[in-house]
Amino acid sequence: GENVEQHPSTLSVQEGDSAVIKCTYSDSASNYFPWYKQELGKGPQLIIDIRSNVGEKKDQRIAVTLNKTAKHFSLHITETQPEDSAVYFCAARTGRLSGSARQLTFGSGTQLTVLP
Amino acid sequence: SQTIHQWPATLVQPVGSPLSLECTVEGTSNPNLYWYRQAAGRGLQLLFYSVGIGQISSEVPQNLSASRPQDRQFILSSKKLLLSDSGFYLCAWSRPAKANYGYTFGSGTRLTVV
Numbered sequence: 001g002e003n004v005e006q007h008p009s010t011l012s013v014q015e016g017d018s019a020v021i022k023c024t025y026s027d028s029a030s031n032y033f034p035w036y037k038q039e040l041g042k043g044p045q046l047i048i049d050i051r052s053n054v055g056e057k058k059d060q061r062i063a064v065t066l067n068k069t070a071k072h073f074s075l076h077i078t079e080t081q082p083e084d085s086a087v088y089f090c091a092a093r094t095g096r097l098s099g100s101a102r103q104l105t106f107g108s109g110t111q112l113t114v115l116p
Numbered sequence: 117s118q119t120i121h122q123w124p125a126t127l128v129q130p131v132g133s134p135l136s137l138e139c140t141v142e143g144t145s146n147p148n149l150y151w152y153r154q155a156a157g158r159g160l161q162l163l164f165y166s167v168g169i170g171q172i173s174s175e176v177p178q179n180l181s182a183s184r185p186q187d188r189q190f191i192l193s194s195k196k197l198l199l200s201d202s203g204f205y206l207c208a209w210s211r212p213a214k215a216n217y218g219y220t221f222g223s224g225t226r227l228t229v230v
Contacts, residue, residue, distance in 0.1 A: 034218035043122075043206050043221035044160075089160065091218070103150075104210075104219055108159040
């Protein structure tokens, strides 16, 4: 099955700096890669996603890049603000018809702290 | 638009007591439904998923069970809680298998077993 590794597990940056979180996946048939942000005491919220036919996607201060050859994808947050502090999860979904639920496989999460 | 409701938000239960957490989805039909548990400072552990009424798949053998009595209702249960059942429980839904979409999570239930 799919395996997703996420690094780093914790990340501290100064307000205004950029933050980068990286994930690798094992199944070359994976074709959908969402990123979730989880604030303390809340459920994860989808913040951006990318499909395998696209190499990069941007949404204001957030961008995601995908390298299918190397099987890794990254989340980039520019001009970080204190409200960006949260746990971030990457995930991958295989395109194989293995199981009818087409489950997402999540990374282990990154605790991002933006220091004022 | 689709919404997911999960309750209660917090729960404190004694060891050995029963548990019932409920999750409902509105605005869609035949969703895939999921229960996750998150221990403090840890990642997301998939407990159960369901692709239809009465169809439950278990990922991890444990003290919990799940049921789907209606298309958009997913229930997590236990007959006797253990201390190790404490955690943050999340329900999620996604579109049926052929669509390429992510999950939408509920707001979670913080369960403390004492």
